[in-house]
Amino acid sequence: MAKGVKPRVKVPKTAAAGDVITIKTLISHKMESGNRKDSDGNKIPRSIINRFTCDFNGENVIDITMEPAISTNPFFEFKAKVPESGEFKFTWYDDDGSVYEASKEIAVS
Amino acid sequence: MKITMTLLAASALALSAGASLADGHERIEIDGVELILAAPAPDYVEHLDKVMSGWLFRSAETQALELDDFDNPAFVFIDKGIDLFNEVDGSEGKSCASCHEDVAEFAGLRASMPRVVDGKVQTMEDIVNDMRVNYMGAEPWKWSGGEMTSVVGLISLQSRGMPVDVKIDGDAAPFWERGKELYYTRVGQLDMACANCHEDNFGKMIRADRLSQGQINGFPTYRLKNAKLNSIHGRFKGCMKNIRAKPFKEGSEEFRALELYLASRGAGLSVESPSVRN
Amino acid sequence: MKFTRRDALALGLGATAASFLPLRAMAATTDEVIAAFTGGADIAEGGVSLTAPEIAENGNTVPVSVDAPGAAAILLIATGNPSPGVATFNFGPLAGAQSAATRIRLAGTQEVIAIAKMPDGSFGKASQTVKVTIGGCGG
Numbered sequence: 268m269a270k271g272v273k274p275r276v277k278v279p280k281t282a283a284a285g286d287v288i289t290i291k292t293l294i295s296h297k298m299e300s301g302n303r304k305d306s307d308g309n310k311i312p313r314s315i316i317n318r319f320t321c322d323f324n325g326e327n328v329i330d331i332t333m334e335p336a337i338s339t340n341p342f343f344e345f346k347a348k349v350p351e352s353g354e355f356k357f358t359w360y361d362d363d364g365s366v367y368e369a370s371k372e373i374a375v376s
Numbered sequence: 377m378k379i380t381m382t383l384l385a386a387s388a389l390a391l392s393a394g395a396s397l398a399d400g401h402e403r404i405e406i407d408g409v410e411l412i413l414a415a416p417a418p419d420y421v422e423h424l425d426k427v428m429s430g431w432l433f434r435s436a437e438t439q440a441l442e443l444d445d446f447d448n449p450a451f452v453f454i455d456k457g458i459d460l461f462n463e464v465d466g467s468e469g470k471s472c473a474s475c476h477e478d479v480a481e482f483a484g485l486r487a488s489m490p491r492v493v494d495g496k497v498q499t500m501e502d503i504v505n506d507m508r509v510n511y512m513g514a515e516p517w518k519w520s521g522g523e524m525t526s527v528v529g530l531i532s533l534q535s536r537g538m539p540v541d542v543k544i545d546g547d548a549a550p551f552w553e554r555g556k557e558l559y560y561t562r563v564g565q566l567d568m569a570c571a572n573c574h575e576d577n578f579g580k581m582i583r584a585d586r587l588s589q590g591q592i593n594g595f596p597t598y599r600l601k602n603a604k605l606n607s608i609h610g611r612f613k614g615c616m617k618n619i620r621a622k623p624f625k626e627g628s629e630e631f632r633a634l635e636l637y638l639a640s641r642g643a644g645l646s647v648e649s650p651s652v653r654n
Numbered sequence: 655m656k657f658t659r660r661d662a663l664a665l666g667l668g669a670t671a672a673s674f675l676p677l678r679a680m681a682a683t684t685d686e687v688i689a690a691f692t693g694g695a696d697i698a699e700g701g702v703s704l705t706a707p708e709i710a711e712n713g714n715t716v717p718v719s720v721d722a723p724g725a726a727a728i729l730l731i732a733t734g735n736p737s738p739g740v741a742t743f744n745f746g747p748l749a750g751a752q753s754a755a756t757r758i759r760l761a762g763t764q765e766v767i768a769i770a771k772m773p774d775g776s777f778g779k780a781s782q783t784v785k786v787t788i789g790g791c792g793g
Contacts, residue, residue, distance in 0.1 A: 271522075273455055277446045287750030295452040300759070302736050327746025329754065336732050336740040338715045338757040339603035340449045345743075346750030435711040449715075584787030600712035654711040 272296055276357050278371040282349045286375075290321065290328075291344045294359055294367060300335035316341060316367075318360040324353035351375050404431070407445050409537035415644030420544070423575055429645055430588035430597075430653055433579065438600065442652040450529065450598035450650035453522070453605045457530030460523055466514025472507065472527070479534060486535035487647050490636050492548040497632035500528045501607070519626035525596045525605035532596065532649035539646060540593050542639045555637025558630055564621025570634075585654070590615075592635065593642040594651025605650060608635055684731060684738045691729045691742070691769060692777050701778025702728060702770035710760060713786040719755035722770035722778065728752070729771070734764025760786045 277291040294316065301313025315335050321328040328347045347355070352375040359367040402414040413429035421427065431439055445451050461472045461479055476482070490499045504527055505516040517524040544552040559570045573582065574590030581587070596605040609626040612634060616623035624630040688697075702722035710716040720728045720743065730740040743754045752770075760766070767781040 271456065273452055275446070275452060275455065289750075291446050293446070293449065293452060295456070300736075322746070323748050326748050328748045328750075329746060330744040331754070332742040332744070334737065334739040334741060336735050336737070336759045338759055340452055342447070342449070342755075342757050344719075344755040346753060348748050348750045350748075435707065435709070437707045437717050438711050440717075600715040603714060 272359075272361075272365070272367055274357065274359065274367050274369040276355070276369050276371055278355055278373055280372075281374045281376065284350060284375050286349055287346050288349060288373075289344065290347055290355070291342070292319070292321075292357055292369075293340060293342045295340050296359075296361075298335065298337055298339045298341060302335070314362050316359045316361050319343060320358045321345070321347065322356045322358075323347060323349065324351070328355075349373055349375055402432075404443060406443055406536070411537055411646040411648055412539070413645065413648070418640070418643045421641050423571075424589070424641075427591065427642055427645055428578075428589050429593060429642075429648060429651075430591055431594070431648065431651060433586045433588040434652075434654060438652060438654055442648075448598065448650065448652055449603070450596075450605055450652060453526045453598070454530050454533060454650060456522070457526035457528075460527050461530060466508065466512035468511065468513040470512045472512075475507075475511065479530060481534075482531045483534040484538055486532040486649060487538040487540055488542060490632065490639060491543060492546075492551060492636075495547065497548075497551050497629075497636050499608075499627075499632060499635060500531065501609075501627070504528060504531075520607040520610040522604065525607055528607070529596045529605050529650045532647065535647040536649060537646050539644055540639060540642045542636060542643070544636070544640045548636065551633045551636050552640060554630075555633035555635070558634050559637055564616065564619040566619040566621075568619040570615070570638075589641075590638065591642045591645060592638045593645045594648035594653070596649060597651045597653050600652070600654050608638075684733045687731055687739045688729070688767075688769060691727075691771065695775065695777055697769060697777040697779045699779055701725075701772065701776075702768050702780045704766065704768040704780040704782050706766055706782050706784050708783075709785045709787060711787070713760045713762065715757045716760050716784060716786075717755065718758050718766065719753065720768045720770075721751070721753035722768075722772075723752055724772060725752040725770040725778075726773050727771045728754070729769045730756075730758070731767040731769070732758065732760055732764060733767060735759070735761045740766075760784055762786050 272295055274294040279288050282288050296316050298316065299311055299314040303311045305311050313335060315333065317333050319331045319333060329345050331343065333341065352373065355371045355373065357369045404411050404413060413431055415427055417424040417427045431442060441447050464471045486500065490497050501519050501524055504524060508514040509516050562569045570590060573587050578587050578589045592608050595608045599606050609631045612631050613623040613626065702720060702725065705719045706716065720730060722728050726745060728743045731738045732740050740758050741756060745752045763785045765781050765783050767779060770778045
């Protein structure tokens with residue numbers, strides 16, 4: 268597991284049924300592109316988060332395939348429909364096999 | 377002559393900066409806190425009418441990153457700072473939080489830093505390492521290392537919105553004078569002083585980059601260039617390398633004096649830490 | 655549309671350079687990335703919007719957003735990067751809009767392309783040139 272990886276997510280706490288809400292996510296990660304060299308001229312191997320998904324109560328909101336061109340500390344902003352109260356689940360998949368997860372509850376009135 | 381040059385620089389700024397400056401953003405609000413990003417220059421800043429935050433010199437996209445704490449990538453490091461603040465380290469089995477229950481008690485500290493204590497300029501980094509070594513029995517952190525910038529960022533954030541107000545008289549005076557001298561001394565192969573870029577030519581382009589006044593009210597600052605929090609002394613080193621000078625060391629007497637002088641040049645601006653720059 | 659002498663020169667250079675292998679290989683990679691996404695289908699102009707700065711202050715972190723109402727997926731490509739793929743946004747049943755924003759790396763001034771895949775199998779495209787500057791002290 269890459270060191271010091273920390274996810275942040277921003278989801279409104281409440282919404283009305285059927286509302287479209289904006290979600291933002293940020294995760295601390297170097298996103299080593301594989302194109303850089305170290306001070307000795309050796310290639311630094313690629314080490315990125317290659318996929319991010321967001322699901323709500325088991326149903327998919329967005330599924331993003333990521334390449335090395337995504338900036339350090341990957342940020343995403345997107346919209347989700349919330350039909351009922353429940354839980355958003357966020358998952359980031361690292362090249363090294365690590366999986367980082369975060370979740371957020373939302374109450375629908 | 378000096379005044380004319382400054383006026384010219386200011387008009388060049390207004391002409392070329394487009395919407396971001398033309399509509400006079402001199403106050404912004406972040407998370408419900410108002411920040412003053414331009415203020416009348418203090419009397420001792422002889423050649424400026426107005427002191428201006430570096431935020432005003434950045435593109436609309438870069439500016440936007442700072443306006444929301446979630447969008448601001450510096451906050452992943454602030455989060456790390458919170459973890460470190462609570463993490464027990466060293467022989468005494470203490471964390472920062474063992475003595476300082478709520479980090480909010482540091483509100484106001486950053487606004488008054490650096491300060492002169494026992495005949496020496498004390499910086500935020502000194503305070504953190506003094507606590508680590510003398511109270512926690514822990515190893516000091518590197519001046520510009522990730523741990524230090526994260527915790528300094530977290531403590532500085534507690535003062536966000538407060539006006540920069542450093543003491544420059546009394547026992548601080550000789551250090552302030554020394555800092556001023558450094559600010560106006562040409563060094564390096566390019567034979568340039570801080571003032572040549574940041575006082576005489578702020579607002580103009582240096583290649584594709586717009587020169588700011590070199591204010592330090594937003595440090596530690598997240599730079600898009602290296603995607604991490606940057607310390608004040610680390611930035612000084614970068615500047616000196618750019619003018620092909622041999623940089624002073626982080627924590628050196630020179631950088632301490634310069635930090636005090638530069639902080640005083642930002643008097644009246646709000647503490648803006650952690651800012652976002654290019 | 656401003657067309658300066660420098661642009662004309664750059665175009666001329668581009669045309670000459672295209673006959674060299676490395677650049678052709680890179681161009682092919684962009685085509686390959688697109689082909690993998692479209693399966694070789696025709697791509698119409700429009701149906702997707704791409705928002706990116708005209709000039710990026712630093713190529714390390716360039717804010718970009720895409721929006722294609724009704725799309726199943728959007729492919730984002732940076733044609734001038736060592737590998738042109740940036741991201742593919744696949745929208746699930748609970749997507750509130752077929753839009754997303756992110757921050758990307760651009761190795762230099764180049765064309766950024768967004769291609770939307772519609773549920774009926776058609777494709778739409780938008781592109782924008784983003785100038786990436788080499789800073790003085792900031793860059």
